[in-house]
Amino acid sequence: EKVLAWIQEKKGLTLDTIKKYEVGWDGEKNTIPIYDEKRILRNIRRYNRKKKPKMISYHSKDFTYGEGRIYGADEIFSRPNETIFLLEGEWDKLLASQHGFLAVTGTVGAATFKPEWRQYFAGRDVVIIYDMDPEGRRGADNAARALMGTAASIKIIELPLKGTKEEKDYSDYFLKIGATPEDIQKLIEESPLFTIEEEPKREEPLxxxxxxxxxxxxxxxxxxxxxxxxxxxxxxxxxxxxxxxxxxxxxxxxxxxxxxxxxxxxxxxxxxxxxxxxxxxxxxxxxxxxxxxxxxxxxxxxxxxxxxxxxxxxxxxxxxxxxxxxxxxxxxxxxxxxxxxxxxxxxxxxxxxxxxxxxxxxxxxxxxxxxxxxxxxxxxxxxxxxxxESFALNDEARKNLEKIRNLPQRKLLIF
Known part of the structure; x- marks a missing residue:
C-alpha cells in the first residue's frame, strides 16, 4: 500500500494507469514490463528511488535483458494516425500516456537513439519532450537529427522549467508546476518545426x-x-x-x-x-x-x-x-x-x-x-x-610617335 501510495502521489499515476501498464513491485523495486511491437515481453525495468542506478533492467543469474528498446512500441502500431510523443524516461512516458497522448521512450537514457528505432517513427509526426537539463537537451537534438528524413515532422518542446534537479522534466511540469494537457498542446502549437540549418560561414572582412x-x-x-x-x-x-x-x-x-x-x-x-x-x-x-x-x-x-x-x-x-x-x-x-x-x-x-x-x-x-x-x-x-596592353595605335598615338621619331638622337628617352 505504501508503494502504491508513493506511485500515485510522487509519479501522479492513477490506479487505472498502474493496472493498464502493469506497474508492480517485486519486493525490492517497482517493475515496469517492456513489450515489443508484437506485444511480446522483452524486458522488465526495475526502479528504486533510494538506490543507484535508480532504474535497471531485469537480469537473472544467466541472462541480462537490458537491450535498448522503445517502450510503447506496441501502442505506435495500434494508433497509426496519432502524433508520437517521445519522452525521456519510463515514468514520464506513463504520465503522458495517462494524459491521453501516444507516448513512448527509449530504455537506455537520453543520450541514445538507436538507428533501428527509426522504423517506429516513419511517416509520423513526432513531438520530443526531454528533460530541460544539458543532457536532456543534447539527447533531444540527437533524437531529432536521427529522425530527420524518416518522421513526417519533428518538434522539440521547450518546457518552461529551470532545468535543475528539482524542476526539469515532464512530470515536474505537471506535478510541481501544475500544468495541464492543454498547456502541453499550446506549447506544441507554438513550437517551430525542427530543421537542421548549416551554420552560415561568415565571410571574413576583406x-x-x-x-x-x-x-x-x-x-x-x-x-x-x-x-x-x-x-x-x-x-x-x-x-x-x-x-x-x-x-x-x-x-x-x-x-x-x-x-x-x-x-x-x-x-x-x-x-x-x-x-x-x-x-x-x-x-x-x-x-x-x-x-x-x-x-x-x-x-x-x-x-x-x-x-x-x-x-x-x-x-x-x-x-x-x-x-x-x-x-x-x-x-x-x-x-x-x-x-x-x-x-x-x-x-x-x-x-x-x-x-x-x-x-x-x-x-x-x-x-x-x-x-x-x-x-x-x-x-x-x-x-x-x-x-x-591598353595601348591603341590611333591618330593621336601616331602623332606622338612621329614626334618621337623626329627628336634628335641625344634627346631620345629610354624606358
Missing part, C-alpha cells in the same frame, strides 16, 4: 593591402586579403587538395549516441580554409586524421571518412606588382621605388597553368604546413591590364 610585401606582417596572419601581385613564374609543383568528403562509418552513430554526421551528408572544404592547404601537403593518413577531427567531438572515437572529391592546386611564385622593371643588383630584383622584390609562394585552384602577369588576388595569408613560411592561398585572381 583587408586591402597596397603591396604584396605586406603579407609578411603580423597583423595579416590568417587574414582574408586583397592584394596586387605579379606572377613571376610557375613551379613544376601541382597538388591535390580535398574539397569534399563524407562519413563512411561511425561507432557513435551505430550506437545511437550521435547523429551529427548522417551518412548522406557531404562535407565541403573551401579553397581558402587551412585544412585545404594542409591536405595538399600531407600524407593520406594525416589528411584522414585531420578530417576526422574537423567534424567529430568524441576524441578517440572518430568516424571513418571517405574522400569524395579533390581539386588541383597550382603553386607559383609572385612578387609585389611593379609598373616596370627597373634594375637588378646581383640576383636581387629592385622595383621602381628601390625596394627589393619579395618573392613568395602562392597557391591557387586551377586546372590550367597561371600566366605570368599582374593580378589583383583575393585570398588568405596562410602558414605553409611543411616549411612554416608565409604563403598566399588565393581564391580569386583578377588579371590587371598593364599600360602597354
Amino acid at each position: 583587408k586591402a593591402l597596397e603591396s604584396f610585401i605586406e603579407i609578411d606582417l603580423n597583423p595579416n596572419i590568417d587574414k582574408r586579403v586583397k592584394v596586387p601581385l605579379t606572377v613571376s613564374g610557375e613551379t613544376s609543383e601541382a597538388f591535390h587538395g580535398v574539397s569534399k568528403f563524407r562519413v563512411e562509418f561511425c561507432s557513435q552513430q551505430k550506437a545511437g549516441k550521435c547523429n551529427l554526421c548522417p551518412p548522406d551528408k557531404i562535407f565541403a572544404i573551401s579553397s581558402g580554409e587551412k585544412e585545404f592547404i594542409e591536405s595538399c601537403m600531407s600524407s593520406e593518413a594525416q589528411v584522414i586524421g585531420f578530417l576526422r577531427y574537423r567534424i567529430c567531438p568524441f576524441g578517440p572515437k572518430k568516424p571513418t571518412v571517405k574522400i569524395l572529391q579533390k581539386s588541383t592546386v597550382r603553386e607559383f611564385f609572385a612578387t609585389q606588382r611593379t609598373k616596370r622593371f627597373f634594375a637588378r643588383i646581383g640576383k636581387v630584383g629592385i622595383d621602381e621605388g628601390g625596394t627589393e622584390l619579395v618573392e613568395r609562394k602562392v597557391y591557387f585552384v586551377s586546372d590550367h597553368p597561371v600566366k605570368p602577369q599582374s593580378y589583383l588576388a583575393t585570398g588568405y595569408v596562410r602558414t605553409h604546413p611543411k616549411t612554416q613560411q608565409v604563403c598566399l592561398l588565393a581564391t580569386e585572381l583578377e588579371p590587371i591590364e598593364e599600360e602597354f
Whole structure:
C-alpha cells in the first residue's frame, strides 16, 4: 500500500494507469514490463528511488535483458494516425500516456537513439519532450537529427522549467508546476518545426593591402586579403587538395549516441580554409586524421571518412606588382621605388597553368604546413591590364610617335 501510495502521489499515476501498464513491485523495486511491437515481453525495468542506478533492467543469474528498446512500441502500431510523443524516461512516458497522448521512450537514457528505432517513427509526426537539463537537451537534438528524413515532422518542446534537479522534466511540469494537457498542446502549437540549418560561414572582412610585401606582417596572419601581385613564374609543383568528403562509418552513430554526421551528408572544404592547404601537403593518413577531427567531438572515437572529391592546386611564385622593371643588383630584383622584390609562394585552384602577369588576388595569408613560411592561398585572381596592353595605335598615338621619331638622337628617352 505504501508503494502504491508513493506511485500515485510522487509519479501522479492513477490506479487505472498502474493496472493498464502493469506497474508492480517485486519486493525490492517497482517493475515496469517492456513489450515489443508484437506485444511480446522483452524486458522488465526495475526502479528504486533510494538506490543507484535508480532504474535497471531485469537480469537473472544467466541472462541480462537490458537491450535498448522503445517502450510503447506496441501502442505506435495500434494508433497509426496519432502524433508520437517521445519522452525521456519510463515514468514520464506513463504520465503522458495517462494524459491521453501516444507516448513512448527509449530504455537506455537520453543520450541514445538507436538507428533501428527509426522504423517506429516513419511517416509520423513526432513531438520530443526531454528533460530541460544539458543532457536532456543534447539527447533531444540527437533524437531529432536521427529522425530527420524518416518522421513526417519533428518538434522539440521547450518546457518552461529551470532545468535543475528539482524542476526539469515532464512530470515536474505537471506535478510541481501544475500544468495541464492543454498547456502541453499550446506549447506544441507554438513550437517551430525542427530543421537542421548549416551554420552560415561568415565571410571574413576583406583587408586591402597596397603591396604584396605586406603579407609578411603580423597583423595579416590568417587574414582574408586583397592584394596586387605579379606572377613571376610557375613551379613544376601541382597538388591535390580535398574539397569534399563524407562519413563512411561511425561507432557513435551505430550506437545511437550521435547523429551529427548522417551518412548522406557531404562535407565541403573551401579553397581558402587551412585544412585545404594542409591536405595538399600531407600524407593520406594525416589528411584522414585531420578530417576526422574537423567534424567529430568524441576524441578517440572518430568516424571513418571517405574522400569524395579533390581539386588541383597550382603553386607559383609572385612578387609585389611593379609598373616596370627597373634594375637588378646581383640576383636581387629592385622595383621602381628601390625596394627589393619579395618573392613568395602562392597557391591557387586551377586546372590550367597561371600566366605570368599582374593580378589583383583575393585570398588568405596562410602558414605553409611543411616549411612554416608565409604563403598566399588565393581564391580569386583578377588579371590587371598593364599600360602597354591598353595601348591603341590611333591618330593621336601616331602623332606622338612621329614626334618621337623626329627628336634628335641625344634627346631620345629610354624606358
